[in-house]
Amino acid sequence: MIAPATDVATLLEVRGLRKVFPVTEGILAHRMVGEVKAVDGIDFTLRRGETLGLVGESGCGKTTTGRCILQLERPTAGEILYDGVDLTRLTHKQLLALRRRIQVVFQDPYSSLNPRMKVGDIIAEPMKVHAIEPDAARRAARVRELLAICGLNPNFVDRYPHEMSGGQRQRVGIARALALNPEFIICDEAVSALDVSIQAQIVNLLEDLRERFKLTYLFIAHDLSVVRHLCQRVAVMYLGRIIELADCDELFDNPLHPYTRVLLDAVPVPDPSVEAGRNFRPVKGEVPSPLNPPPGCVFHPRCPIAVESCSRSRPELREVQPGHWVACSEVHTIPSSKRWCDRSIPTPKE
Amino acid sequence: MAPLLQVNDLHTEFRTGAGVVRAVDGVSYAVEQGETVAIVGESGSGKSVSALSILRLIPDPPGRITRGEILFLGRDLMQLSDVQMREVRGGEIGMVFQEPMTSLNPVLTIGRQITETLEQHCQADRAAAYKRAVELLGLVGIADPARRLRQYPHQLSGGMRQRVMIAIAIACDPKLIIADEPTTALDVTIQAQILELMSGLTRRLNAALIIITHNLGVVARYAKRVNVMYAGRIVESGPAVAIYHRPQHPYTIALLRSVPRLDRPRQARLDPVEGQPPDLTRLDQGCAFRPRCRFAVDACARVRPSLQPAGPAGQLSACLRADEISTASGAAA
Numbered sequence: 100m101i102a103p104a105t106d107v108a109t110l111l112e113v114r115g116l117r118k119v120f121p122v123t124e125g126i127l128a129h130r131m132v133g134e135v136k137a138v139d140g141i142d143f144t145l146r147r148g149e150t151l152g153l154v155g156e157s158g159c160g161k162t163t164t165g166r167c168i169l170q171l172e173r174p175t176a177g178e179i180l181y182d183g184v185d186l187t188r189l190t191h192k193q194l195l196a197l198r199r200r201i202q203v204v205f206q207d208p209y210s211s212l213n214p215r216m217k218v219g220d221i222i223a224e225p226m227k228v229h230a231i232e233p234d235a236a237r238r239a240a241r242v243r244e245l246l247a248i249c250g251l252n253p254n255f256v257d258r259y260p261h262e263m264s265g266g267q268r269q270r271v272g273i274a275r276a277l278a279l280n281p282e283f284i285i286c287d288e289a290v291s292a293l294d295v296s297i298q299a300q301i302v303n304l305l306e307d308l309r310e311r312f313k314l315t316y317l318f319i320a321h322d323l324s325v326v327r328h329l330c331q332r333v334a335v336m337y338l339g340r341i342i343e344l345a346d347c348d349e350l351f352d353n354p355l356h357p358y359t360r361v362l363l364d365a366v367p368v369p370d371p372s373v374e375a376g377r378n379f380r381p382v383k384g385e386v387p388s389p390l391n392p393p394p395g396c397v398f399h400p401r402c403p404i405a406v407e408s409c410s411r412s413r414p415e416l417r418e419v420q421p422g423h424w425v426a427c428s429e430v431h432t433i434p435s436s437k438r439w440c441d442r443s444i445p446t447p448k449e
Numbered sequence: 450m451a452p453l454l455q456v457n458d459l460h461t462e463f464r465t466g467a468g469v470v471r472a473v474d475g476v477s478y479a480v481e482q483g484e485t486v487a488i489v490g491e492s493g494s495g496k497s498v499s500a501l502s503i504l505r506l507i508p509d510p511p512g513r514i515t516r517g518e519i520l521f522l523g524r525d526l527m528q529l530s531d532v533q534m535r536e537v538r539g540g541e542i543g544m545v546f547q548e549p550m551t552s553l554n555p556v557l558t559i560g561r562q563i564t565e566t567l568e569q570h571c572q573a574d575r576a577a578a579y580k581r582a583v584e585l586l587g588l589v590g591i592a593d594p595a596r597r598l599r600q601y602p603h604q605l606s607g608g609m610r611q612r613v614m615i616a617i618a619i620a621c622d623p624k625l626i627i628a629d630e631p632t633t634a635l636d637v638t639i640q641a642q643i644l645e646l647m648s649g650l651t652r653r654l655n656a657a658l659i660i661i662t663h664n665l666g667v668v669a670r671y672a673k674r675v676n677v678m679y680a681g682r683i684v685e686s687g688p689a690v691a692i693y694h695r696p697q698h699p700y701t702i703a704l705l706r707s708v709p710r711l712d713r714p715r716q717a718r719l720d721p722v723e724g725q726p727p728d729l730t731r732l733d734q735g736c737a738f739r740p741r742c743r744f745a746v747d748a749c750a751r752v753r754p755s756l757q758p759a760g761p762a763g764q765l766s767a768c769l770r771a772d773e774i775s776t777a778s779g780a781a782a
Contacts, residue, residue: 156636156637156638156639157636264725264726265492266725266726267725294491294492294663294726295491295663295665295704295707295708296491296703296704296707296721296722296726296741297491297721297722297725297726298707298708298721299707299708299709299719299720299721299722300721300722300723302709302719302721303718303719303721306718321636321637323637323711324708324709324710324711325709327709327711327715328709328715328716328719348715351711361638362637362638363711364641365637365638365640365641366637366666366711367641367664367666367667367669367670368666368669368670368710368711368712369665369666369668369669369693369705369708369710370669370693370694370710370712371669371670371689371690371693372690372693372694373669373712374666374669374670379641379645379670380645381638381641381642381645382638382641382642385606385608385609385639386636386638
């Protein structure tokens with residue numbers, strides 16, 4: 100994929116991002132016995148005000164991608180251009196200034212909040228770290244304002260996280276992310292751990308905040324129905340690579356990569372009549388170990404339309420329709436279908 | 450004919466520092482032979498505790514089953530001795546839990562864990578148990594069973610471990626399998642494989658399945674009947690199609706409305722269930738869903754309603770205003 104030139108509308112541009120973790124053995128002498136390519140060369144851009152969904156199953160590299168952008172992990176290779184500045188080349192001090200503009204909301208509202216800190220201190224902490232709002236009274240006022248913005252009672256400042264429900268805790272996590280007036284928030288499975296009835300509340304809150312503060316989101320998730328609701332564009336990852344990238348409606352109405360179809364097919368719909376008519380058959384096999392990925396197209400051992408050449412060459416992500424990128428060499432053989440339940444590809448005889 | 454399992458007025462409590470929590474507060478339901486019944490609810494609704502209570506797997510202290518009957522194949526499981534109960538668990542009733550990493554013993558091989566069940570419950574000798582274990586792994590779709598039997602749980606993927614759990618659950622031809630969030634920890638494609646496997650096997654063995662889950666899609670795909678739980682009670686119960694198409698209880702209505710659906714056009718905005726889940730230590734005598742309910746009236750504060758027939762499709766709903774809601778939802782449909 101040829102990266103387009105950076106323009107004003109582009110906030111983030113990821114080029115050729117790779118992150119390889121060494122696998123070592125032994126306690127004293129760490130012998131390298133292998134490597135895990137958690138992220139194996141991905142490119143994407145994010146426009147200002149846009150929400151990009153990053154979906155895939157565990158181990159596909161979606162969280163590592165987020166952590167590389169946050170510089171919580173040093174990428175092995177590639178560039179992360181944020182507003183034209185390559186984050187991978189910054190010194191710690193330079194990065195600190197930029198990090199004010201990039202915040203994160205984590206999955207687990209239980210472990211991502213310090214249980215010994217009061218809610219007010221948790222939300223004020225980023226302001227202290229970045230030395231903005233040094234005046235204690237004004238900082239306290241700001242904390243109360245942030246709580247209100249996130250739909251919590253401002254009197255919660257004196258509570259501890261364990262006194263709150265999961266949904267309330269996630270609101271605290273979001274208030275903390277907003278404390279520095281960021282322009283970009285990475286939501287890493289931000290609603291996945293929440294109960295069904297609470298999930299919709301938090302999704303609505305994220306939408307309201309996006310509108311109100313003109314935020315840009317990278318929304319990392321495995322729940323496709325939430326991603327579809329919240330995102331403008333979606334990238335599907337499999338074993339460290341982006342295998343399909345398109346506008347949200349296009350991706351869900353006209354999924355092209357066999358893996359995307361498999362994923363969509365696997366999601367049960369909360370309606371017994373629809374389910375009864377779907378004639379669902381699960382895909383065979385499991386996600387291969389990233390320690391030892393298959394040659395060629397990484398999805399070919401599970402792919403219903405794989406041909407012999409798929410095991411030899413790795414298909415590049417290419418633009419098959421304007422804005423719709425797919426990494427599949429057999430994509431032309433997939434019958435297109437507009438009806439949602441007919442999307443599954445017939446399984447070849449084994 | 451009596452149902453396979455009949456739970457009557459089950460109460461399970463936990464004594465905690467914050468007070469007594471009535472995790473299961475008067476739950477009754479039946480499971481027929483070969484039927485798949487779902488228990489749906491959110492965390493803290495009592496869905497898992499109600500299932501563990503059937504197996505009498507509640508840690509005491511702090512927990513205790515304070516009241517109720519569990520009639521299984523004509524016997525009340527509450528009256529059995531601990532020894533008799535051990536024979537039922539893993540024998541006539543198989544179990545599949547959420548976390549296959551923690552529910553398998555990490556220091557025993559897969560083979561040992563399967564053959565142990567067979568030796569305990571089916572009076573199989575070593576050789577017969579081994580032969581059957583190979584067969585069982587084949588049934589649950591694990592290739593190369595001889596090698597897998599020598600492996601330890603950590604050498605298997607999450608999906609494989611759950612397959613092993615299922616193999617253990619079906620080892621002695623159970624009449625009933627209780628699956629507590631069997632696929633929650635798994636990826637969506639693996640979840641689909643495991644659920645297909647379970648539904649296929651239960652059909653083949655003519656075993657009944659109680660599936661406990663918070664995933665409304667999974668319920669829609671697999672269950673014939675559904676019990677919806679909230680704050681320790683069943684608030685709505687009935688055939689799956691009726692519950693999904695004409696929900697009668699305000700909680701079920703709100704829950705179904707709150708989830709975004711892939712088969713429908715994108716909504717402008719989600720319609721969440723407002724408020725917070727109930728604090729079980731602070732329930733009053735009124736309806737527990739009242740603070741979040743769009744239909745709540747003053748009378749809801751006075752009494753917790755019991756399950757009553759509601760709607761034309763024969764489900765039960767625990768709501769004072771069930772009649773009005775039924776008429777309204779009928780008019781809307």
